[in-house]
Amino acid sequence: MAEFNTIDDFDIENKTVLVRIDVNSPVDPGSGIILDDTRLKLHARTIKELSNKGAKVVILAHQSRPGKKDFTTLSQHAEALSEILNLRVKYSDSLFSSSAKEAIRNLKPHEILLLENVRFFSEESLSRTPLEQSKTLLVRHLSPLIDYFVNDAFAAAHRSQASLVGFTVNTPSAAGRVMEEELTVIQNALDNVEHPCVFLLGGMKPDDSIDVMENVLSNGTADSVLTTGIVGNIVLWAAGVDIGQVNRDFIASRGYEGMVEKAKDLIDRFGDKVKYPLDGACEIDGERVDIDVGELPNEAIFDIGVKTINYYAKEIRDAKYIFANGPAGVFEDPKFAMGTEDLINAMAKSNGFSLIGGGHIAAATAGLGLGDQMSHLSSGGGACISMLAGKELAAVEALKNSKKI
Ligand code: 3PG
Numbered sequence: 001m002a003e004f005n006t007i008d009d010f011d012i013e014n015k016t017v018l019v020r021i022d023v024n025s026p027v028d029p030g031s032g033i034i035l036d037d038t039r040l041k042l043h044a045r046t047i048k049e050l051s052n053k054g055a056k057v058v059i060l061a062h063q064s065r066p067g068k069k070d071f072t073t074l075s076q077h078a079e080a081l082s083e084i085l086n087l088r089v090k091y092s093d094s095l096f097s098s099s100a101k102e103a104i105r106n107l108k109p110h111e112i113l114l115l116e117n118v119r120f121f122s123e124e125s126l127s128r129t130p131l132e133q134s135k136t137l138l139v140r141h142l143s144p145l146i147d148y149f150v151n152d153a154f155a156a157a158h159r160s161q162a163s164l165v166g167f168t169v170n171t172p173s174a175a176g177r178v179m180e181e182e183l184t185v186i187q188n189a190l191d192n193v194e195h196p197c198v199f200l201l202g203g204m205k206p207d208d209s210i211d212v213m214e215n216v217l218s219n220g221t222a223d224s225v226l227t228t229g230i231v232g233n234i235v236l237w238a239a240g241v242d243i244g245q246v247n248r249d250f251i252a253s254r255g256y257e258g259m260v261e262k263a264k265d266l267i268d269r270f271g272d273k274v275k276y277p278l279d280g281a282c283e284i285d286g287e288r289v290d291i292d293v294g295e296l297p298n299e300a301i302f303d304i305g306v307k308t309i310n311y312y313a314k315e316i317r318d319a320k321y322i323f324a325n326g327p328a329g330v331f332e333d334p335k336f337a338m339g340t341e342d343l344i345n346a347m348a349k350s351n352g353f354s355l356i357g358g359g360h361i362a363a364a365t366a367g368l369g370l371g372d373q374m375s376h377l378s379s380g381g382g383a384c385i386s387m388l389a390g391k392e393l394a395a396v397e398a399l400k401n402s403k404k405i
Contacts, residue, residue, distance in 0.1 A: 004399035005174035007046075007150060013054035014109050015147040019046065019176060020060045020163050022153035022379065023077050026332070026363050027063075027070035035332070036363035037080055039155065042379050044084045046152045046176035047112060051087065056107035058146065059089075060163050062119040062156070071119070078114045089114050095121055096141035104145045118163045127159065130398045133166030143171055151395055152176025154183070155359065155380035158387075160394035168402035175399055178379060183396065185376050186387050189355055194320040197222050199385075200312070200343060202229035203326015203358055206251075208382040210234070210262050212325070215389035217270045223319075224273045226312045228304050228328035228339060230256070235276040236293055238263035243280075244298040275315070279305030281329065281336055288335040303329030303336035313346040320352040325385045327361050340364050348373035357384030 021043040026035040034040075050057045059081075064071040078091035090113040092100040103113055118124050123136050133139060139162055149167035151157070156164055157179065167173060175183070199222045201209040209231040216222035227235045234251060236243050238260045251257060267274050279292045280301035290305035291297065304312070316322050324347060328339030341364065347354045348370040356365050356374050358381025371377045378384040383393060 004396070004403050005172070006180055007049065007174055007176065009174055010148050010172065012050060012148060015055055016058060016104065016107065016145060017050050017055040017148045017150055018058045018060060018142060018146040018167060018171075019050060019150040020153045021046070021176070021178075022155035023061045023074075023081075024063055024155065024359060025077075026360055027072065029069050032072060032076075034076055034080060036359075036366065037084065038362055038366050039359060039379055040077065040080050041084055042178055043152055043176075044081065046150070046178055047081070048085055048087075049177065050150065051110045051112055054109040056109055057112040058104055058107070059112065059114045060118050061114070061153070062124070062163075063117050064119070066119060066122070066125065072117070074114055074117050081112075081114065085112070087112060092116060096138060101141070101145060104142075121162075124161050124163060127161065129160065130165040130169050130401065133160070133162040134169035136162040136166055138162050139166035143167060146171060149173040150176045151399060152178045153395070154179045154378075155383050157380065157393040157395035158383045158391070164395040165398035168398040173399055173402040175396075179396075182378055182380060182384070186355070186378065186384060189353060189376065190388060193221060194353070195223055196319045197321035198315055198319040198323070199225045199388075200316070200322065200324035200347075201225055201227050201231050201326065202324070202328045202340075203360060203381060204230055205326070205382060206231040206234050206256050206259050208385065209325065210259050210266070212385045212389045213266055213274065214262070215391065217266065217273055219390055221388065221390070222273070224275055224315065226275045226315055228277065228308075228312075228343075229326060230254070232277045232304065232328075233301060234259045235263045235267070235274060239267055239276060241293045242296065243293075243301065244296055246298050246300050250300065275312070277304045277308040278311055279307045281305050281339070283335065302333065304339040306338075309339055309342045312343055316343065316346040316350055319350065322347055322350060322352055323355045323357065323385065323388055324361055325358045325381050327364055331360075331364050337364075341368060344368055344370060355384070355388075357381050
């Protein structure tokens, strides 16, 4: 018997189905326009199937986190989804106000309604058990209006937030198609890891990456970790390299200063299995300049330098398994896209198993037209990498427990 339900287990015709998707997407900081619609296209498959089967489809999703520049409403996502699905996606600019509830009650079979960014609801940021989350206002207000809950948000499945685990306690729940496929493919990759196995860790969420580093080095999954981006800077700082006050301030301003001690501990325990950049790219007089670590000026580091690219590309070429979770730098700026693009290219050329996970690096891979050169392009960054690190995903555990009820 499968560990959790799928859409096939429920008769959803004429039923109200709440589906949690993850369409958290890169957004242009200037215009606020969505830069990549990969995740929207991915979830369209589940939404279309629910609608085709005659469900009244209510969608919950998030964009970014409170305090970040791209923390926006989902009105643009509703328009983009309408275009992709070629179906009207209604939009409610609130989550459980009387008007949102009215909009849900008024839905007819096949109709689709997207609710506001669920992280506008402050309780959503709290990580708690499914039982605790089932008592939140969000879950208490929406549960009486729905017949089924479908979790398709693989990319957020490592979070134990209300919209991801709360509904599974009292509402019959199932995994959506994206969730099902991701879990199957990644589990299969995990069951067949070959060595050398390399983790390429970058992106803007060093807390997740440091956690993963510890797990995959401790349990022997990874033979080495190649660090880039902000996590690379944290590891450099931990290794005693002067990365400049401006970079230390940036790390501190994001609340990641505490990661430096953790990184030090990992370097002590795992030595040169923890790789860090040899050089960084800064902007001087409007130009990209690559500078060796040890000689870095007090300038923001926007990318790894060419020496690091060559060093990491060789590690990637020699590996049988390569997992990557985030860009190497500010790839949205063409001057600083080289690290991200060259490492993606190295992965695409590799004969080993290549798995890319994470919204931004997946977008960069798709942008280079190299998606089909990878063994698997996962929609999840933190979720994918947590799974690879052998951790349980809170939302998947919630689905499994819900099946037992
Ligand atoms: C992601 O992009 O990795 C997911 O949407 C989860 O986002 P989060 O790290 O802000 O929870």
